[in-house]
Amino acid sequence: MSADALPTVDLTEWPHTFTEGDAADAPVVLTLHGTGGDEREIAALGPALVPGAAVLSPRGRVREGTANRWFRRLGEGVFDVDDVIARAGELAAFVTAARERYGLGERRLIATGFSNGANIALATALLHPGVVSTVVAFSGMHPFADREPSGSAAGVALLLLNGDQDPMAPAASVDRLEAYATARGASVGRHRRPGGHGIDRAELAAAQQWVAARL
Numbered sequence: 349m350s351a352d353a354l355p356t357v358d359l360t361e362w363p364h365t366f367t368e369g370d371a372a373d374a375p376v377v378l379t380l381h382g383t384g385g386d387e388r389e390i391a392a393l394g395p396a397l398v399p400g401a402a403v404l405s406p407r408g409r410v411r412e413g414t415a416n417r418w419f420r421r422l423g424e425g426v427f428d429v430d431d432v433i434a435r436a437g438e439l440a441a442f443v444t445a446a447r448e449r450y451g452l453g454e455r456r457l458i459a460t461g462f463s464n465g466a467n468i469a470l471a472t473a474l475l476h477p478g479v480v481s482t483v484v485a486f487s488g489m490h491p492f493a494d495r496e497p498s499g500s501a502a503g504v505a506l507l508l509l510n511g512d513q514d515p516m517a518p519a520a521s522v523d524r525l526e527a528y529a530t531a532r533g534a535s536v537g538r539h540r541r542p543g544g545h546g547i548d549r550a551e552l553a554a555a556q557q558w559v560a561a562r563l
């Protein structure tokens with residue numbers, strides 16, 4: 349799906365927050381929560397990742413019981429790929445509309461997310477590289493399983509930060525994501541740590557350095 353084919357979204361009907369940065373041209377960090385979170389839970393990750401940045405933080409619009417999510421899943425680690433693709437288009441449309449509403453112009457945008465939020469960030473960058481091109485993914489995995497869309501991801505930069513013993517984002521899935529994204533022309537960095545699902549201080553420090561090198 350090209351940017352020209354993005355769906356129409358109404359920001360007044362999409363819960364989100366926007367906090368301006370320290371300067372009018374400061375980078376914008378798009379923060380995307382994990383399952384069960386909301387737009388406020390993860391917003392603090394923005395300035396932690398890029399001090400002085402503006403923060404754009406939407407809420408996932410899929411409900412699983414009482415939990416907010418970004419797309420449907422058929423079971424633990426089994427994604428509804430059709431819904432992943434559709435919701436990535438919606439998020440790209442949200443970002444496009446937010447640029448206009450908040451006067452963001454061509455300011456650099458870095459998407460970051462945890463778990464389910466990391467997965468939708470990755471999917472959006474790989475499907476809509478002209479809208480989201482830089483992603484810091486904490487505890488994310490391959491969002492497309494065995495239905496990998498085609499098309500170039502040239503110009504996309506991804507940082508994958510994962511625990512080697514994470515049952516919710518298995519290393520094999522992250523390996524496959526790295527190979528897939530690289531084959532499509534994306535630049536992919538990896539940061540591995542012992543342990544499971546989560547974000548630790550060493551990961552955050554690695555992410556800060558990776559982003560700083562690109563700003």
